[in-house]
Amino acid sequence: MFEYTARMFCWHTSVKMQRITIMLDNLRQHRYISKFPKLIAFLKRTGDGYQQNRKSKILTKSEIDRFLSSADDKEFLMIKVGLILGIAGACRTDELVNLTVDDIEDVGSSLIVKIPNTKTKIPRIFGVTDVRNMLELFRKYLSLRPPHVKRLFLYYKAGKCSSQPVGKNTMGKIPSVVASYLKLPDVACYTGHCLRRSSVTLLADAGVDITTIKRHAGWKSTTVAGGYVENSIENKTKIANQVLVGTTTSAITKTVNVSESNIPSNINFENCTNETFNLNVNK
Template sequence: MIKVGLILGIAGACRTDELVNLTVDDIEDVGFSLILKIPNTKTKIPRIFVVTDVGNMLELFRKYLSLRPPHFTASWQEYHGEIPSVVASYLKLPDVACYTGHCLRRSSATLLADAGVDITTIKRHAGWKSTTVAEGYVENSIENKTKIANQVLVGTTTSAITKTVNVSESNIPSNINFENCTKCNI
């Protein structure tokens, strides 16, 4: 149940109450993916999201569903805010109590941002109307900082600063030849 709740919470950028109120009846298994409907949202605009079979997630969901009694419509209420703290405890992270149900929503936004998804798509996915609010959910992850560092240090832009140096007028050793250099990075 914890694994399924974690997958659904992150895949759908679910608020705690959205995950709590999600029932098996809100999930449609269409074979190659799950289509999930969140009818009651904070913004009063229903949302739909999809879980695909990346990493056998559908198999895990189907196994969970097969263990439920027939006609069972239980939600994740008994674990509403505990899923992130249980995962944090399993991962032996510090301050386990700090990991609340809202971490799933924040993780979803951060994972999308780290993957290079634009803010409009992130807003649409999570149901945010404000860009400022959406940006507030994106954590400064190490992955994102690494991408930025690589862009800064490797240089992904086409503009370049060109400087002509007269070797005889500088302290550069005369055995270094800068003639006919293209795309030289120093």
């Protein structure tokens, strides 16, 4: 009877591993599951191939640029500022919610943003430069806020800010709002963690090292940061070149002395991939 009940329970719950775990915890309170070998075999069969995907989807650079350039400020200005700061600083949802105007310093050519309280207890500082009118968007939003409210993010509608601060749930919906506007598939998969994951992924794809990624995201361990570097497009391309083409990433230095009498009309570079060239001109 006990085995039959367990089978029916699994059948009517679509055999999801999370619910099976709950069932097993309940069973352990009364009997040892090791006494039911057929139940164990059944659970293994039904759970075969199951993968639980908890990771949020990410926004690509082109998608971020498209939203910032095409979305109407009258409706999406607060969303744009949240997107900019979240991506620039790999911010968690609660970090954005708790940001105040005193945490941000406008130095003219950039913004210096301080996050004093983080999940890992490691304060972070990041910058926002004037790319794609990001500073203009921030200053425009700041000018519309009531000056007496310290919290940065306030409810925004029809080009006006209220005095009510934005909560965690609203802030966590920013990625899904962006995805919905861009008509991306699986909008619900763009969770509040999307901004942080997108930021670190863009950094890893740019080819930065693990130490920089750890410092940027405020991680103490290299395990998570290493995963982003491992899975980055830039890193996989580099590995593919090493395996299929035989190219390496070792540095090659070549010095060419050019005088006024033998200045070449042009310089050709062939079969170069991810190379850096330093040109020094001495007069």
